[in-house]
Amino acid sequence: MAQRAAVADGGNKKTSRVRVAVRLRPYVGKQDERSEGPCVKGLDAQNLEIINWRNATETVKYHFDVYHDEQTTQQEVFLSSVKPILPHILSGQNASVFAYGPTGAGKTHTMLGSSEQPGVIPRAVREVFNLVKAKDEDEGWDYSIGMSYLEIYNEKVLDLLSLSSQDLPIREDRDKNILIPGLTHTTISSFSEFDKHFVPASLNRTTASTKLNERSSRSHAILLIKVVRTQRAFPHRQQTGKLYLVDLAGSEDNRRTGNRGIRLKESGAINLSLFTLSKVVDSLNSGTAVRVPYRDSKLTRLLQDSLGGSAHSLMITNIAPEYKYYFDTFSALNFAAKSKLIVNKPFTRETVAVPVLPVKRAREDHEAGRSGTEPQKKKQKDEKKTEQDGSSPSAHYHSLSEPSVMDRLIALEKLMMSCQDKDRTSMLKDVAQSRKEIQELKEKQKEFESKTLLLSQLAGEKHGTKQEPAFRNNTAPLQRKPSNAAKPNKQQAVVQPLQVSQLQPLQQLAVVKKQSVCVKRKQLQDQVELPGGKENIMETNWESQLDTSVLDQSRQKILQVLNTGALKELKGLQQIGDKKAKLILGWREIHGHFTKLEDLVKVEGMSEKRFSTFMKANILSVMGK
Numbered sequence: 048m049a050q051r052a053a054v055a056d057g058g059n060k061k062t063s064r065v066r067v068a069v070r071l072r073p074y075v076g077k078q079d080e081r082s083e084g085p086c087v088k089g090l091d092a093q094n095l096e097i098i099n100w101r102n103a104t105e106t107v108k109y110h111f112d113v114y115h116d117e118q119t120t121q122q123e124v125f126l127s128s129v130k131p132i133l134p135h136i137l138s139g140q141n142a143s144v145f146a147y148g149p150t151g152a153g154k155t156h157t158m159l160g161s162s163e164q165p166g167v168i169p170r171a172v173r174e175v176f177n178l179v180k181a182k183d184e185d186e187g188w189d190y191s192i193g194m195s196y197l198e199i200y201n202e203k204v205l206d207l208l209s210l211s212s213q214d215l216p217i218r219e220d221r222d223k224n225i226l227i228p229g230l231t232h233t234t235i236s237s238f239s240e241f242d243k244h245f246v247p248a249s250l251n252r253t254t255a256s257t258k259l260n261e262r263s264s265r266s267h268a269i270l271l272i273k274v275v276r277t278q279r280a281f282p283h284r285q286q287t288g289k290l291y292l293v294d295l296a297g298s299e300d301n302r303r304t305g306n307r308g309i310r311l312k313e314s315g316a317i318n319l320s321l322f323t324l325s326k327v328v329d330s331l332n333s334g335t336a337v338r339v340p341y342r343d344s345k346l347t348r349l350l351q352d353s354l355g356g357s358a359h360s361l362m363i364t365n366i367a368p369e370y371k372y373y374f375d376t377f378s379a380l381n382f383a384a385k386s387k388l389i390v391n392k393p394f395t396r397e398t399v400a401v402p403v404l405p406v407k408r409a410r411e412d413h414e415a416g417r418s419g420t421e422p423q424k425k426k427q428k429d430e431k432k433t434e435q436d437g438s439s440p441s442a443h444y445h446s447l448s449e450p451s452v453m454d455r456l457i458a459l460e461k462l463m464m465s466c467q468d469k470d471r472t473s474m475l476k477d478v479a480q481s482r483k484e485i486q487e488l489k490e491k492q493k494e495f496e497s498k499t500l501l502l503s504q505l506a507g508e509k510h511g512t513k514q515e516p517a518f519r520n521n522t523a524p525l526q527r528k529p530s531n532a533a534k535p536n537k538q539q540a541v542v543q544p545l546q547v548s549q550l551q552p553l554q555q556l557a558v559v560k561k562q563s564v565c566v567k568r569k570q571l572q573d574q575v576e577l578p579g580g581k582e583n584i585m586e587t588n589w590e591s592q593l594d595t596s597v598l599d600q601s602r603q604k605i606l607q608v609l610n611t612g613a614l615k616e617l618k619g620l621q622q623i624g625d626k627k628a629k630l631i632l633g634w635r636e637i638h639g640h641f642t643k644l645e646d647l648v649k650v651e652g653m654s655e656k657r658f659s660t661f662m663k664a665n666i667l668s669v670m671g672k
């Protein structure tokens with residue numbers, strides 16, 4: 048008999064940025080709308096532009112992983128954006144594809160399509176079966192494929208494969224796997240079997256007619272394809288990969304959808320979950336959030352793994368050409384641009400069979416008299432089962448309380464999970480760093496208090512009295528020193544139509560009035576210069592003098608330019624000339640994006656010292672804007 052224990056994925060913690068594709072649908076509306084021309088203009092296979100509503104003489108340009116124009120076929124979307132991420136799920140990693148965009152912009156067409164033009168879902172499932180078929184028998188693995196299908200309607204999780212089910216709970220196990228106890232999970236052995244379950248279930252999805260779309264999806268639909276592969280030989284390693292295919296409900300503008308009554312309520316739930324999705328993206332981008340608000344909506348809770356989690360993710364942002372969609376399109380593009388900055392860490396989910404001591408088994412059988420045959424029974428019930436908390440490998444692991452078995456498992460786990468020590472070391476480093484920061488803050492606080500005391504004594508002497516000076520009471524000791532630096536524009540959720548995005552695309556950041564830049568920068572310099580003109584801020588700790596949230600935002604902006612800026616934008620950075628900008632572009636070509644600013648030292652000619660000068664100059668420059 049064997050139990051299963053989770054194994055950490057040692058050296059496989061590469062990061063994977065969320066890939067973002069934008070797809071423009073063709074006109075489906077009236078002829079007069081067509082004559083206006085589309086509200087966006089594709090520039091090439093990755094770039095597009097849209098008129099800036101703030102200034103109609105300007106355009107705002109966007110750069111994405113892929114831009115699909117209105118002529119792009121379903122096959123092309125699948126081949127270029129979706130197919131490449133599918134092999135990961137056969138080796139225990141997660142992948143997700145989700146379609147985002149305004150109502151009527153083509154999400155369902157992209158994901159589902161029609162029998163003449165099948166979309167991502169049927170193509171992806173067919174491909175998964177093809178990939179499994181192509182696997183060499185001699186590799187020694189058995190594969191099993193299963194499916195679940197659910198919708199989130201009015202913040203309720205409903206099983207589309209079992210209509211009688213009620214609102215299902217969402218749970219997270221100790222290995223951070225998201226589980227939905229009670230959700231139907233059906234084993235499928237061929238594409239036609241998938242179709243047999245999927246087609247009728249799709250008809251169960253909640254749709255209704257709105258002014259903008261005759262068959263508007265009123266719910267978020269999530270199809271889950273699970274591939275489990277088990278090694279035939281001992282230790283019977285088992286890897287589970289999940290593919291989430293998500294057709295989100297459209298972001299809604301109720302003035303234009305004509306929604307009332309129940310439609311309005313649905314719309315409220317749709318916009319709320321998309322708003323939370325936007326908040327999640329914001330906090331992941333800021334990189335400083337203590338808590339990413341995944342739990343604020345069912346949608347983000349379920350997509351937790353796809354956003355800033357462990358999945359290879361692709362977001363297809365659907366947009367429409369008509370001018371009546373202009374603000375929706377603008378918001379969707381800004382949201383997509385934000386999502387591009389999220390970095391996921393894909394890893395393999397694996398368990399191994401762990402032999403249990405015979406003595407333990409005998410005792411267990413004797414004590415329980417029933418449990419010995421449980422696992423076999425469970426295996427036979429594989430055909431159609433529901434996902435239960437206790438069915439996860441980790442649940443088996445944690446249910447073992449016998450010390451000798453625990454000892455064996457711990458010893459084995461230590462052997463196999465050496466990487467966990469690495470995680471622990473990095474956690475301890477973080478804790479030490481936080482402690483150091485707290486200590487520094489405490490010292491600053493003490494310094495501040497003693498200055499306050501000194502000032503109050505001086506004021507007392509000046510007034511010739513020993514009374515407590517009045518201003519002392521007005522000084523809140525913990526108050527942060529007001530920063531002279533301009534507060535950067537706060538990024539806000541952009542998913543609600545006609546709610547204009549405050550996210551400034553990079554091009555616009557460069558257009559901020561120069562005069563105020565100089566004034567603000569001067570103020571900042573005044574703040575850090577001694578009367579003799581010498582720098583007051585130590586070269587090494589100048590960052591600690593700045594407001595951390597402003598500092599983080601500035602760092603984020605610089606990172607964004609480094610990762611997405613063209614030659615001109617890179618040269619717009621302080622300390623970056625033509626040669627260095629080209630070296631950065633070259634580095635990006637080879638290695639992808641910079642995960643953190645410190646990666647810049649990997650670029651040829653960028654020493655630690657240069658990097659530190661670069662950082663100081665650019666942070667002051669960004670904060671000055």
Ligand SMILES: Nc1ncnc2c1ncn2[C@@H]1O[C@H](COP(=O)(O)OP(=O)(O)OP(=O)(O)O)[C@@H](O)[C@H]1O
Pocket residue numbers: 071072073075148149150151152153154155156157260262263264265295296297298365
């Ligand atoms: N690329 C495309 N080619 C041809 N027709 C398209 C394309 N994209 C969308 N359409 C058509 O546009 C209409 C609206 O598309 P769809 O229903 O997919 O929008 P949606 O974004 O899913 O809307 P909602 O959020 O309201 O469900 C449909 O009639 C669909 O067939």
